Amino acid sequence: MSLHLDRLCVRAPDGRALFAPLSLRLAPGAVGCVMGPSGVGKSTLLNAVGGHLPRTFRADGRVLVDGCDVMPLPAERRRIGVMFQQAVMFPHLSVAGNLAFGLCPSVRGRAARRRAVEDALERAGLAGFGPRDPATLSGGQQARVALLRTLLARPRAVLLDEPFSGLDAERRQDIRRFVFDSIRTAGIAALLVTHDAEDAEAAGGAVTRLG
Numbered sequence: 553m554s555l556h557l558d559r560l561c562v563r564a565p566d567g568r569a570l571f572a573p574l575s576l577r578l579a580p581g582a583v584g585c586v587m588g589p590s591g592v593g594k595s596t597l598l599n600a601v602g603g604h605l606p607r608t609f610r611a612d613g614r615v616l617v618d619g620c621d622v623m624p625l626p627a628e629r630r631r632i633g634v635m636f637q638q639a640v641m642f643p644h645l646s647v648a649g650n651l652a653f654g655l656c657p658s659v660r661g662r663a664a665r666r667r668a669v670e671d672a673l674e675r676a677g678l679a680g681f682g683p684r685d686p687a688t689l690s691g692g693q694q695a696r697v698a699l700l701r702t703l704l705a706r707p708r709a710v711l712l713d714e715p716f717s718g719l720d721a722e723r724r725q726d727i728r729r730f731v732f733d734s735i736r737t738a739g740i741a742a743l744l745v746t747h748d749a750e751d752a753e754a755a756g757g758a759v760t761r762l763g
């Protein structure tokens with residue numbers, strides 16, 4: 553599925569535009585990057601795409617997913633997944649429970665849902681991790697689980713808000729490859745906010761600079 557931002561612009565509560573109207577096109581499986589100094593509006597841009605802007609902000613322009621403008625839709629109907637720097641997981645659920653929570657409702661039946669979760673863990677090199685408490689996972693393992701949970705919801709596009717910044721250099725490279733390969737395989741477009749030039753190079757898509 554493609555992602556197309558058409559003259560997207562966000563206004564802060566005081567009415568000032570955070571950045572000039574922004575247009576970009578991402579093909580299915582492509583990862584585009586957004587870079588720029590702190591406070592310029594990178595996370596706010598992702599929030600505008602996902603439909604998570606604070607109510608005091610205003611977004612203008614269009615966000616087209618596979619040619620369909622999702623701007624009039626609330627976040628829950630846009631079906632755009634998000635992965636943040638901090639892998640947020642429910643502490644009262646196992647790793648498998650966390651993944652099952654995000655699983656698309658169209659996967660029906662207990663056995664099918666269990667299989668979908670187990671297959672995803674295996675693809676991520678985490679076979680057998682299902683019963684574990686999420687707090688016992690390393691940062692890299694948590695990042696993998698966070699991406700799996702995002703993808704199991706079968707999103708139509710993915711927003712990545714500095715998802716690699718908490719990882720050390722070696723792990724960062726592995727996780728980055730896993731994330732980008734998974735997105736390519738899923739055939740969805742992704743928008744990555746990063747401060748890291750190596751992330752941008754590895755993403756391989758167009759780089760948009762704000763500010």
Ligand SMILES: Nc1ncnc2c1ncn2[C@@H]1O[C@H](COP(=O)(O)OP(=O)(O)OP(=O)(O)O)[C@@H](O)[C@H]1O
Nearest residue numbers: 564565570588589590591592593594595596597606
């Ligand atoms: N809820 C809010 N209410 C008012 N202003 C906000 C709110 N959230 C963010 N801002 C302001 O909007 C601007 C853009 O913030 P944003 O977090 O998008 O920047 P950023 O480029 O992602 O920064 P960083 O790289 O530091 O994460 C900043 O000036 C920030 O202070």
